[in-house]
Amino acid sequence: MRELTITEKVKKTLQLEKTGYIPVIPTASAFVANQCSYSPKEYEQNPEVFALANVEVRKKFGYDANAVGCFQGVVEEMGKGLIDKSGKVSVNGERTVLKEKDIEKLHAYNIDECESLRIMMEKVRFLKQMDPDCPVMAIADNPSMSAAAMMDGANFYVSLIKNKKFVREVTELLMEPIAQSVARLVEAGCDIVWLPMPTLGGTCMSKKHYVESCLPYNKQFIEKIRKTGAKIILHTCGNWNDRFDVASKEGADALHVSEADLETLKKEYGKKIALMGQVPAAFTMLMKSAEEVYQESLQQCLTAAEGGGFILSADCGLPGNTPPENMRAMIRAAREAERILGDRC
């Protein structure tokens, strides 16, 4: 029997199937920039170099996906050129909708003219061409994250309490354009959509407000993305311990967690949704020794990989200056856990 490709192994893991393999997927764009043999300027500006660099570093270390993003092009296109909260002409569209009547000033989104989307699609295509057996994971801000960026964080949070209609209006306006853009990324070859939600967690808003004003849109959005055939990973950034019950039912294939109790999560939700995480990106990956990275990574695999459905990762984006031996130690730990767990993972 032929060996499964990396993409097949990762997809099976996200479908909660055992493969005997524990994928390791860091969100490694900054790390790649540091480790590759290209200049930061080329890496940033040339999509082909971006892909070459990602494939070079991925193969050198042996992790299991190439990440591209984060897509924020809808906010950018709709709000650029408007005056933002600080009184400047906006280039990224952020903080341009402070009052309900600001909505009228927004530009219509023309998907074919979105430069960020065009560049990201190019990166996805190059990655797929250069590293065809490996999944491409596109990072994108979902409608609630985008609404918070467009409305300005503080204004978004106050409106969750005082003017829910305003939050709803902006989020609904962004839904279809973002979903269509992500669908284009999938058409270009992206296998996994990774949705970070750093400002929607327990550190930033109550569960009540999350359930009221974000959850319904997350579900709608995920349902639209599912139709494209891509796998979906929800990155519950920060402390989500009070809301994993709802997050696990939003329709994603996996929860990428941080600051969670993996053992409890695995017990409560492990048969319904895959888990990903959660070696602390800064405190362990960046700051501890390779041996400590190895031990923490191994422990997490042994806690969460039994029965399948676990991807080893840092708990957030991997810092650029993570020591290369720490990345190697993380991957070594996955291989050791596979040896220990055998056909139980």
Ligand SMILES: [Zn+2]
């Ligand atoms: Zn994060």
